Amino acid sequence: MDGTLEAIQKSFELHGRKEVIQPSKPVIRWGGPETEETRGRIMTMPSYLVGEIDVAGMKWIPSMPENPRKIGQPRASAIIILSDLHNGFPLAIMNGTIVSAMRTGAATGIAIKYLANPDSRTVGIIGAGVQSRTQLMAVTGVFKNPIEQIKVFDLNEEKTKQFVKEMQLELNVNVVNVTSAEEAIRESDIVITATMSTFPYVKGEWLKEGAFHSEISFWDTDPKELVHYDKVAMDDFEHVKHHGVNLH
Numbered sequence: 001m002d003g004t005l006e007a008i009q010k011s012f013e014l015h016g017r018k019e020v021i022q023p024s025k026p027v028i029r030w031g032g033p034e035t036e037e038t039r040g041r042i043m044t045m046p047s048y049l050v051g052e053i054d055v056a057g058m059k060w061i062p063s064m065p066e067n068p069r070k071i072g073q074p075r076a077s078a079i080i081i082l083s084d085l086h087n088g089f090p091l092a093i094m095n096g097t098i099v100s101a102m103r104t105g106a107a108t109g110i111a112i113k114y115l116a117n118p119d120s121r122t123v124g125i126i127g128a129g130v131q132s133r134t135q136l137m138a139v140t141g142v143f144k145n146p147i148e149q150i151k152v153f154d155l156n157e158e159k160t161k162q163f164v165k166e167m168q169l170e171l172n173v174n175v176v177n178v179t180s181a182e183e184a185i186r187e188s189d190i191v192i193t194a195t196m197s198t199f200p201y202v203k204g205e206w207l208k209e210g211a212f213h214s215e216i217s218f219w220d221t222d223p224k225e226l227v228h229y230d231k232v233a234m235d236d237f238e239h240v241k242h243h244g245v246n247l248h
């Protein structure tokens with residue numbers, strides 16, 4: 001995760017300096033944006049990092065929401081292609097599933113580094129899936145002072161218990177299972193929502209003053225709750241807009 005945080009910080013810097021060519025990502029879906037959480041989707045993310053890195057590539061990432069329940073496999077699976085810019089031939093065609101999950105964790109990590117209260121001690125996370133693992137790896141990797149407690153809520157109780165056990169061992173932090181999203185969010189310095197929820201459930205009034213919330217999935221927080229937030233930051237507004245989620 002330390003290496004991923006470094007790479008993501010660098011790529012955000014290049015993005016901020018407009019040293020990237022990044023066309024809007026095409027999405028294959030079988031209905032409106034809301035069907036991504038039920039039927040699934042395939043996203044394609046092409047990009048070129050100009051200058052010192054000078055590499056072009058693409059991530060092809062199908063998401064099949066029923067995979068964990070039906071076949072015991074992850075929801076998302078990715079392939080990454082990197083191309084040699086002199087002759088156009090592939091430099092690499094590689095598995096991108098773990099790279100992608102690590103990247104998403106590190107994106108939250110970098111946001112926390114610059115936007116969250118540096119004295120944060122408590123994390124509330126909703127969702128006990130693949131993304132939540134790398135989210136927690138990043139959160140516990142960026143602070144100087146250790147995180148003291150992580151509260152986890154997921155609709156699937158069995159999955160939550162397993163997640164709590166694994167994360168406790170891996171991160172060496174007190175990780176506990178709570179019984180509602182509200183309980184996970186209240187009194188937490190850092191809140192992360194990484195679910196496959198098809199409906200909004202986050203209430204802005206649950207958030208503690210000065211809390212930081214990373215919305216990884218798309219439907220957890222109704223835009224009308226944003227009146228409770230002082231600042232909203234995105235990595236790339238055009239790309240979020242293009243995805244078709246409600247931004248009012």
Ligand SMILES: NC(=O)c1ccc[n+]([C@@H]2O[C@H](COP(=O)([O-])OP(=O)(O)OC[C@H]3O[C@@H](n4cnc5c(N)ncnc54)[C@H](O)[C@@H]3O)[C@@H](O)[C@H]2O)c1
Pocket residue numbers: 063065068074075076104126127128129130131132153154155156159181194195196197198201215216217218
């Ligand atoms: N923003 C980004 O850059 C980015 C990147 C990758 C993934 N994602 C999103 O992250 C989300 C999670 O992905 P994943 O791979 O961890 O999925 P996953 O299927 O492994 O886990 C999702 C978990 O959410 C739980 N859940 C569903 N509805 C819930 C609710 N209302 N309350 C509590 N728990 C609920 C499920 O039981 C499941 O355990 C997806 O929506 C995905 O699209 C976003």
